[in-house]
Amino acid sequence: MxxxxxxxxxxxxxxxxxxxxxxxPPSTTIERVTDEDxxxxxxxxxxxxxxxxxxxxxxxxxxxxxxxxxxxxxxxxxxxxxxxxxxxxxxxxxxxxxxxxxxxxxxxxxxxxxxxxxxxxxxxxxxxxxxxACRGFDSRLRQYRTLRHSVDSDPGAPAGISSVLTRAAVRLGLRAAGEIPIAGVLVGAIDENEAASRVDQYRAYLVGKITRHDDLALLLSPVEALSTAFVADLRKIGQRxxxxxxxxxxxxxxxxxxxxxxxxxxxxxxxxxxxxxxxxxxxxxxxxxxxxxxxxxxxxxxLQVFTEAEARQLLATQRIVDPGTVDVILRLSGCLPILVALLAESAARGTADSTDHAETAVDRFLREESDPERQKAILAGAIPRRLDRDILEVAAGTTVDLDALRRLPFVSAHADGYGYRYHPVVRTPMLRSLRRVSLADWTERQRALVDHYRERLTELGLRPSERWRNARWRELELEATYHELCAGGVPELPNALERMTDAYGRTSDSAAKWAQMIAQAGHDSDTDEIRSRGEQLTALLQGSTSDELLLLDGLALDPRLSTFHRAAALTERSRLHERLKKYDAALGDLDRADALLPGRSWIVGPRGRIHADLGDYDKAFEDLAEAIRIAPDYAGAYSSRSSISRRLRKYEAALDDIDRVIELRPGDAYYLTVRGSIFRDLRRFAEAKTDLDHAHALAPTDTWVLLSRAGLWRDQRMEREALADLDKAVELDPRYAAALADRANVRMSLGQYAEALADLDRAIAADPGDRWSFTIRARVYDRSGELSRGVADFTARIRTDPDNPILLRARADLHLSARRYDDALRDLDRALELSPDDLSALTTRALVYDRSGRRSRGLADLDRVLELDPTHGPTFGIRAGMRASAGQYDGAIADAERSLELDPLSALAFDRRGSIRLDHGDLDGALDDLDRAIQLDPTLGSALVSRAQIMELKGQYTQALADLDRAVDVARRKAAALSHRARVHERLGNLDAARADHDRSVAILRNQGWALIYRGQYFLRLTGDHSAALHDFARAIDRLPRTATAWIGRGETYQAMGKTAAALADFEHAAELNPKNGWGLYRQALIRLGEGRDDDAAALLRSALSTLDYEADLPRPDPRRLVHRPTFLTALGEQSEAINYVETQRLPADLLRQIGEELTELGEFIGADKVAPVLDVLRSGQLDADVGGLGVEGQ
The missing domain is CATH 3.40.50.300 (P-loop containing nucleotide triphosphate hydrolases)
Known part of the structure; x- marks a missing residue:
């Protein structure tokens, strides 16, 4: 090569x-060196x-x-x-x-x-x-071992977590920096195929158990974390x-x-x-x-074998120059350097026989050793895999000079610095020689070494439950079993396989060590069955998860293993099947394990977990109850059952089980925090605070406790207290992405947008895969009115990571807020191509479809979400709202009720149903729901605003203002409450107070459109400030170009200013955007009446009246939505129907006043005499309402 x-x-x-x-080339300059050199x-x-x-x-x-x-x-x-x-x-x-x-x-x-x-x-x-020294690495390695010990020794740890963490240490390769998902994407750090519900349990346990973000990353991805620390140390060393x-x-x-x-x-x-x-x-x-x-x-x-010349040169350095001896050594060694050195060692003692050409080099070396005790010691040293003085003397059966032995050319120190070993090229033939000379002596020496290791194991004094957790015990057991295999052969193989099953998953390399040991024992003892089994095990451990499954198949199906160990292998195999999403196979494994070894909590407990992951909660509870019956103090089973109950929103049952866990594990900050979270679910805030304060006292540096307590403060809208706890959490762990994202969320609520974005920068740098951080980031841009900046931010990120569905969904949220529906759909379609079952992306796309007039497609997306997760209550709530908007009242109520069935303590679900009932005119039913929502969450602003609307409809303005004052004080989104309160003040004639609320609403929402529309209407109708109204409506149109109300408002302003053409253009555009907006059609009709185009006006008026038909046909119509009906009827010449409506409806004074103002304006177009009959009824004493000041005197 x-x-x-x-x-x-x-x-x-x-x-x-x-x-x-x-x-x-070497330097030819000769320099004088100093003594120091x-x-x-x-x-x-x-x-x-x-x-x-x-x-x-x-x-x-x-x-x-x-x-x-x-x-x-x-x-x-x-x-x-x-x-x-x-x-x-x-x-x-x-x-x-x-x-x-x-x-x-x-x-x-x-x-x-x-x-x-x-x-x-x-x-x-x-x-x-x-x-x-690699101080950084050494420190992190000590911390990793401490963390693993704390998890492995915790009886309350979720079943199987130690095995999962061990596989993570073995199977996860290095990935790009920052790819380790800590807070939001823990799934990837454990196993991408792990069932989501199981991962949630691991997440909750680990985040509570491990107090620092960096420690959590270390525990989940030790190869990445420790390699990073090692490289950092290399950089420091490399500077010197x-x-x-x-x-x-x-x-x-x-x-x-x-x-x-x-x-x-x-x-x-x-x-x-x-x-x-x-x-x-x-x-x-x-x-x-x-x-x-x-x-x-x-x-x-x-590197090749020596040439003959090189071999002769080496022999010459050993003063071996006799031609016959040299020829024998060359012939026997094949010029392989280690054998040349080995034979040179014996030849140097003058014992080489040049006439014998048949024996191997090692045989020659041994035969030429003239000292029988030394020869015995050399052979004995080959028997153990690791030599120290004690082991050598046991193997030799006598005192041996280890120092002399280790100077032999084929003996080297172990790389870890403990003991010595023979080169395999030399050791293998020596072992073969021992077996060939005397199998009895071979077996006796192996048995002696077994006894030696067993004595050492006994001296450790460990209880059975402690043994496999102890590194020294595992090392001694490994060597003892090696010598048992060498001594006993195939009959000892089942024992070795059982111990391998015991060792399975204890450390990242334990199974591999046992597999390699079995293979070596078979090779060293020349036992084909043992060698082939060991080689097969080694190969499978180096392969994929499917290969590991085959390995466990072999252990589970081996009839020579005890039922205990076969059941243990089946349990381990079930975990692998579960990771591969082969749930039926996983259950089959555990069923077989239970049949082999009935009455074991560590079998039925995990089976309950798999039933829960499959959604079969009855069987899950049955198995967990059985596990608790078998082991009444099994904290993990109680914890799992509590977690499942909480998932099903059975909070009281969850509380009972977590109470039992705390009895078993008193003073455990993790479980106190879990119970505090359940109390939060139950809205029992005082008890939640007691538990979380206690947990914090026990673990003052536990960042998860602080995060949980911050959540409690937020539940009660106590943002400053939440911020204080999150500040502490970030101080303790500056890279804790979850704490940084939550702090950003709080700061956003407080209007601290720049600080929120700075926190999110840090959160994303710490954990680029955390979806929550990107979701909050999009919300900050939305709430701060900087949608364009937000889109530019996410566009830049997508440019470098185009296939990231999290980024695409976040940008889609911003497009949705900006009413750029086509852009939002492009991002969401692409996100769903990358992740077809992304529930958040499907839900967001449903909202985009709904708001862009494609409600049927939106409902189809929500149907898909519920197909994927039939128990997701919030989705039923969203679909209920969408169905209500589509006029599907029965379906909307059914969805709202299903949402409440799934979460009977959800204030939002009661609020949703109350809003639907309010829109449908069922004021009493709506009031009941809203009262319950506010009871569950006194700070729920939307429920307070909706209840205030009911109070307005009932004419109870004092109560309405009380609810709106409360909403303004406590609601996270105050703008809606301010806008509603402003309109109540308008109806009561409190114009200064109304103006102040409108201004605050606009300031909070900055450049968002609806607050501008409401203030524009205030300027137009109450102050006559047309310039201010025109300015607000123009800004609203810029922000909400597809909202008809904004165009109608500007059209009315133009109309009041006498700019009829401009007004008509705006009204016509509004009709294109929303043909069902009756008020816009009516304003067009007035212009046509003024132009003398009575037929056109009549057609517009009939269309306007038809837009009210749906509301009028409801069992309990909302009179505010029908307030224009008498005006439209009068304009069409149907005064008697208008009078009948006014006489039969119990309208509050402000609505009567509004009708009077509309009729007064209408009289200017059709004549005062045509509106007078209706106005007379409004002024008469026939109505049970105060109609004074209607502004109709003299008409």
Missing amino acids: SASLPTTHHPPSTCRTGVAWPVT FWLQDILESRDAGTFVGRTEPLQLFEQNLALRPNDPRRRFIVSLYGDAGVGKTSLVQRWRATATKKKCATAYVDEAFDVLSAIEQLAHGLADSGS RQIALFIDTFEQTGRALNGWLLDLLRGTCGKLPADIVVAVSGQHPLDPNQWAGLRNLRVDIE
Whole structure:
């Protein structure tokens, strides 16, 4: 294999590998070195290096590469070394490391790692040993282990969460910075296929358990978080020293590290310092496809066996020059360096026999060892996988000189610094030799080692429940089982598989370690069945989730395993099926597990959870009740049942179960916070505050507690108190996206728009996948009247991330607010292409369709939402409102009632039904609903405003003003309350108060149109300030170009100013926008009457009257919507019907006054005599109303 590398001044030197590497010729200048620069040990080291036969050129090239500056085009940052086992790769890599150390580089080495985390830890320890500690990484690793222990040891943790977190540590690769969804998209951090309801439970538990946002990210994505910390440490080290990292035995370590290393070098977890070299050594070259993108930074070196000349040179350095001996060594070793060194060791003792050509090199080495005790010790050292003095003496059965043994050429220290090991090229034939000489002795030595490890396990003194959680216990159990397999063979395999099942999911690499151990035991004991099973397990663990499913299939279906362990494997398999959304299979697994091992809470409890995820809540409750019956103190089952009850809005039942959890786990801030949230659901705010205050006292730095208490303050419209708690949460964790987004929401309510946007900038930077942050951001732009700026903001974000449905939906919200319906639909259509079942996008599109006159399509989208989630009460409420607008009163009421069935304590649902009843004229039913809504939420502004409308209709203005005053004080959206209160003041003649409320409403809504329309009507009808009215209506038209009321208002103003042509143009345009607006048609008719076009006027008047037919046909019509009816009838010459209407309706004084004013104006067009009969009735004493001051005297 070869690669061409650039050179600058000198031609490349080519070694036997065929690799061209930039070369700098050695200096010919001899310099005097100082005592501080050079020592005797340096001379010894350099002369030892001179005996490193056959590898001089790659050694020199590596050293010269280190001397090149990072920006030198000849510099290489990745060195790939590959070759057959025993060819000397590890020795060369160790020489490279020694060279780098001599050059003052910070170095680290790893040669055994089953997962990324253990590899980073080994590298960090190596760097620390070379004088450059990775303090940031070490701190985060300690924190990660503390967090995992707190979750793993918590009996109240949701079932299966430890396993999920372990899989996250194993299976999640590095992703772009910021892609880890913490607050809003936890699903992706755990598993994208996990059932949403299950993820919600995990989210609630983890957010409550883990107090800091960064810690939550660390727990969910340890590879990402710890890699980022490690790279940050590398950058600090790189400011002071060059760095050289060495990853050996890549044929094994690469299974776990290949993808991670690629991402590391590509900068996925942060930029690496430029002055770094990464050397990778293994039996095979790096994958050319995967590593193609880094070819300009890489050099590949194939290390081959010695040439005969190199082998002779090595033997000569050992003073082995006898031709016969040399020939035997060359022939037996095949010039494989490790075997040349091995045979040189024996030949140096003068025992080589040049006549024997048949035995292997290792056999020759052992046979030529003249000291039988030493030979026994060498063979004994091959038996264990890890050597220390105690283990060696147990294996040998006597005292052994470990120091002498470790100086042999095939013995090396473990990379983790604990113990020694034999090179596999040498160890394997030694084990074969032991078995060949005496199987009985082989078995006896293996059994002795089993006993040794079992004694060590006993000395730990751990209870059964503690054992698999203890790292030392797991390590000793692994080695004990290895020796049991080697001693007992296939009969011991079921025992090993059971222990692998016990180890499953304990740590990120535990299953892989056990699979590899089983394979090695089969290889070392020459037992095909054990070896093949281990190799199969290893391969499956390196594959996909489906491969892992096959692995668990094998364990669950193996009849040799105990029923306990088969049931455990089935339970684990059910979790995988659940993640794959194969719920029937998951239930089948748990049913089989329950049949194998009935009466186990850890089987029926998870089964209840799956039933709940499938929506079969009866069976879910049945299983959880059974789990509690089996284990009355099973806090997790009570917690799960409480969570399901809360999901079903059965808050009292949820409260009962969480009470029991708190009895079992007193003083637990998490569960107190959960109970506080349930009290919030029940609107029992005082009890919620007690729990949340207690939780805060127990855990003053728990940001989730603060977030929950802030929510309680917001429930009561206590924005300042909410802001104080959110300030504390952000102070504790400046990157807590949920707290930042919630604080932005509060600041928006307080009108602090700039501060809200600043918080959202920080929230999005911390968690770019959090939908809530983008939703609030769109609302801030909407509420602040800066819709164009908001659209520009989201457009810029979409330009860099065009397939992000969250951004598209947020921009659609802004388009909707701006009445740009086609633009909104384009964004929502695209969002739904990317995410077809996005309930929020479907709901928003339904609203766009409704407001743009395509209500049937909107209803179809809402039908789809309810098909996807039949229990989503708010959607029923939205559809109820839409059906009411379409005149589908029965369907609207049915939806409103279904919404209340699903959430009987929803103030919004009562408000919705009350509004529908009010629009339908059912004032008593509406009042009952609105009273209940206000009882549930005394700060619900929309309900207060609607109840005030009923009070107006009943002529009870004092009560109406009281409700509107309350709404103005407490409502989050005050503008609607202000506008309604202004109109009540208008009817009562309080013009100054009305003007003040109109001005406040316009100031709050800034550039939004309806507040301008209402103030324009005030100027037009009450003050006669036509200039001010015209200005407001023009601004309203600019904001609401498709709203007929704005055009009619401006037309009336033009009409009052005598600008008839302009008025007529506005009225006609309004009729195009909304042909059912009767008042606009009436204003057109007046102009036609003034022009003498009576027929045209009559046609317009009949159309105007027909627009009132729907309202008039209702069982209880709203008289305010019919206030124009007497005027329209009179204009058509139907005075008797007009009089009948006035006489039969109990109208409040302000409506009578309005009718009188309309008739007075009409008299100017059709003659006072034609309106006089109706006005006479209005003035007469026949009506039970105060009609004084109607302004009709003298007509």
